[in-house]
Amino acid sequence: MVTVTAEAQQTIDDYLSRLRSRLRDINEQDMRDIVEELRSHILDKSGGGGEASTIDKVAQTLDALGSPDQLAAEYLTDNLLARAEVSRSPMRILGVLFRWASLSIAGFSVFLSAIVGYFLGVVFVLCALLKPIHPQTAGLWIYPTDGADSTISLRLGFGSPPPDARDVLGWWIVPIGLVVGCGLVMLTTRFALWCVRRYRKSRVSPHR
Amino acid sequence: MFMKDLESETNADKWEVQLRKGCLELAVLAVLRDEKLYGLEILRRLESDSDLIVSEGTVYPLLSRMKALGLLRSEWVESDAGHPRKYYALTPAGKHRALDMSRTWTRFSSSMSKLLAPLKKGK
Numbered sequence: 086m087v088t089v090t091a092e093a094q095q096t097i098d099d100y101l102s103r104l105r106s107r108l109r110d111i112n113e114q115d116m117r118d119i120v121e122e123l124r125s126h127i128l129d130k131s132g133g134g135g136e137a138s139t140i141d142k143v144a145q146t147l148d149a150l151g152s153p154d155q156l157a158a159e160y161l162t163d164n165l166l167a168r169a170e171v172s173r174s175p176m177r178i179l180g181v182l183f184r185w186a187s188l189s190i191a192g193f194s195v196f197l198s199a200i201v202g203y204f205l206g207v208v209f210v211l212c213a214l215l216k217p218i219h220p221q222t223a224g225l226w227i228y229p230t231d232g233a234d235s236t237i238s239l240r241l242g243f244g245s246p247p248p249d250a251r252d253v254l255g256w257w258i259v260p261i262g263l264v265v266g267c268g269l270v271m272l273t274t275r276f277a278l279w280c281v282r283r284y285r286k287s288r289v290s291p292h293r
Numbered sequence: 294m295f296m297k298d299l300e301s302e303t304n305a306d307k308w309e310v311q312l313r314k315g316c317l318e319l320a321v322l323a324v325l326r327d328e329k330l331y332g333l334e335i336l337r338r339l340e341s342d343s344d345l346i347v348s349e350g351t352v353y354p355l356l357s358r359m360k361a362l363g364l365l366r367s368e369w370v371e372s373d374a375g376h377p378r379k380y381y382a383l384t385p386a387g388k389h390r391a392l393d394m395s396r397t398w399t400r401f402s403s404s405m406s407k408l409l410a411p412l413k414k415g416k
Contacts, residue, residue, distance in 0.1 A: 118367075119357060122332060122379045126349070129333050129374060151350035159354040167361035 089128065089138040096143050097127050100153060107157035107188060111164055119160060123150070158188045162281045173274050175203050182277060195280040202273030206266045208239055213262025215241050224258045226250045313345050317355060319398060320345055322364070322383065322391035329368075329382035332356060356381060364390055 089097070101120050108116050127150075131142035150156055165181040182199055185192030215223040219241075228236040228250045237253075254261060317339075324330065324338045336352055339345050359365045364387035369377045383391065 115357070118379070119353070121369075121377070123353065125376050125378050126332050126353070128376055129378070130349075132374070149349050150353075151348070156350050156354070159350060160357060163354040163358035164361065167358045 089132065089143075090140065093131070093138045093140045093143040096140060096147070097124065097138075100127075100147050103153040104157055107153055107184070108160060109184065111160065123156075126150075154188050158185060158192070158284075161185050161188070162284055165281055166278070175270060175274060178274060178277055179203065185281075191280070191284055195277055199273050199277045202269055202276065206269030206273060208241070209262045209266030209269065211241055211266075212239050213259045213266065216256065216258050216262070220256075224255065225253045227253055313347075314351070316343075317345065317347065317351070318359065319391070319394045321352075321355065321359065322387060322394065325365070325381060325383050325387070326391060329380040331370075331378040331380050335381065359387070363387075 101124060104123070105116060105120055108119065111119070127143060127146050128138060130146045130149075131138040151159075161181055161184050165178065165185075168177055168181070179196070179199060182192065182196040186196035187193075212223055212225070223240055226238050226240055228238065320339055320343050321335060324335055324342065330338065332353055335356070336347060336349060339347050339352075356365065356367075360367055360381070363384055365381045366384050367379050367381050370380050372378050
């Protein structure tokens with residue numbers, strides 16, 4: 086029977102509660118499983134040999150596990166890769182990236198890039214789909230401005246473009262929008278997964 | 294010059310870490326081949342039976358991922374220690390994967406050994 090000093094118990098509870106708060110994206114059952122498994126590991130490791138788990142032994146064990154942030158990032162990125170191998174849903178990928186974003190700058194940058202990539206992809210597809218409904222206003226338009234540069238804009242067909250604006254692609258927006266939009270969504274997914282794999286590879290184990 | 298040496302040493306270090314990490318999944322499948330074990334036992338077995346010195350913070354997320362992929366199944370078992378432990382075992386898909394990976398490993402390592410043989414002689 087492993088016995089734990091009150092101080093050590095408090096340290097374990099604090100660590101696991103911080104981990105739990107960082108694993109919110111993982112479903113409740115899996116999260117409980119992860120937390121209980123780690124509690125069992127901490128008790129076994131720090132209370133080996135029939136001695137009580139003291140604060141020092143618990144601190145050593147927690148140090149070997151890494152900070153709750155590092156550990157949560159490992160679970161989230163592993164979870165993302167496992168999910169991605171089963172389903173490549175952008176919403177799921179964004180959900181996990183969002184949690185990763187709250188844990189590291191790398192995660193934040195990948196999350197922002199993924200948002201931009203998916204957003205542009207969706208706008209291209211919507212533009213293609215709305216062209217037949219709003220043929221006079223939806224499409225890729227160029228607006229001449231006062232300066233030397235013109236403004237280029239994807240319009241979904243709401244409102245009307247200024248009279249001197251030019252519809253660059255015309256009906257070509259339908260096939261081009263679909264191909265470019267779907268391509269952007271696919272590329273963004275591949276990019277996000279590539280970043281996650283690189284992150285996992287770059288994590289050098291602290292206890293080699 | 295010193296910086297260059299240091300850099301190449303760090304690269305060799307990183308390469309070794311990557312190599313060990315890359316083998317981890319196969320090593321976990323191998324230690325679970327005919328018995329069920331809990332996380333700490335898996336870690337100790339990896340340390341005693343292989344040259345892999347593994348971070349605890351890496352193994353538990355890996356076990357969770359391998360379970361999500363259907364390679365492992367898990368069950369909670371009450372223990373004398375007063376708390377339950379989560380035991381892992383191979384699923385049929387896990388056994389299949391272990392066989393596949395070990396075949397690939399054997400093929401790859403034997404061809405690499407042939408390629409590296411002259412380097413050993415030259416030392």
